Amino acid sequence: MKGWRLWALVAAAIGTLVIGGSLVAGSGEDDAPGDDRKTSAAAATTSVPAPSQTTATVGAIPTTAPIDRVTTPPNGSVTTVTTPTTVAPATTVTAPARRVPDGTWGGQGIRLVVSPSGGTVEYDCAAGFISEALVLGGGESFQAAGTHSSQPGGPSQPGTPTPSGQPARYSGSLNGSQMTLTVVLPDTGLTLGPFSLGLGQAPLLDRCG
Numbered sequence: 001m002k003g004w005r006l007w008a009l010v011a012a013a014i015g016t017l018v019i020g021g022s023l024v025a026g027s028g029e030d031d032a033p034g035d036d037r038k039t040s041a042a043a044a045t046t047s048v049p050a051p052s053q054t055t056a057t058v059g060a061i062p063t064t065a066p067i068d069r070v071t072t073p074p075n076g077s078v079t080t081v082t083t084p085t086t087v088a089p090a091t092t093v094t095a096p097a098r099r100v101p102d103g104t105w106g107g108q109g110i111r112l113v114v115s116p117s118g119g120t121v122e123y124d125c126a127a128g129f130i131s132e133a134l135v136l137g138g139g140e141s142f143q144a145a146g147t148h149s150s151q152p153g154g155p156s157q158p159g160t161p162t163p164s165g166q167p168a169r170y171s172g173s174l175n176g177s178q179m180t181l182t183v184v185l186p187d188t189g190l191t192l193g194p195f196s197l198g199l200g201q202a203p204l205l206d207r208c209g
Contacts, residue, residue, distance in 0.1 A: 100134035111203035125208035
């Protein structure tokens with residue numbers, strides 16, 4: 001009988017300890033949710049500070065045409081309004097060809113009158129006609145086609161047509177106001193000259209009698 005009571009007292013003591021431990025553990029578990037709630041509340045009340053300024057990156061503005069104005073819509077994009085550029089078509093300017101200066105060129109036994117379309121030639125006993133403009137090329141040289149004919153003695157009268165004759169090739173070069181002239185007659189292989197002439201110089205002609 002005494003042994004039974006002893007075991008009952010031990011069992012009661014163990015139960016009390018178990019219940020007390022449960023209560024202690026229960027109080028600890030009750031505190032844990034409270035702490036979580038406090039932590040959550042603290043976290044909820046914490047906010048990230050707003051940036052002091054906002055930086056927007058805008059793409060480069062094209063520079064292929066003059067910009068009249070730039071507008072920035074609310075979305076931050078850039079709109080450019082440009083004026084079309086009109087390019088004038090290329091113009092080619094052709095310089096006029098350089099020619100032997102017009103006027104009278106005189107020398108020993110020859111007179112040459114140069115015009116924009118060619119010229120006329122007088123010798124002591126012959127005459128010539130140049131049918132092409134005396135255009136200057138490299139080295140201040142020129143070549144032109146024409147005719148050459150013999151004629152009776154005596155000076156030519158102004159306005160008298162040059163007699164028709166055989167083909168002739170006139171070639172020469174300039175050195176300032178001085179000219180060297182050579183005439184080649186292809187049909188006969190005859191070469192006349194070279195003659196030395198000066199612009200504005202009086203010709204020295206010895207007409208055939």
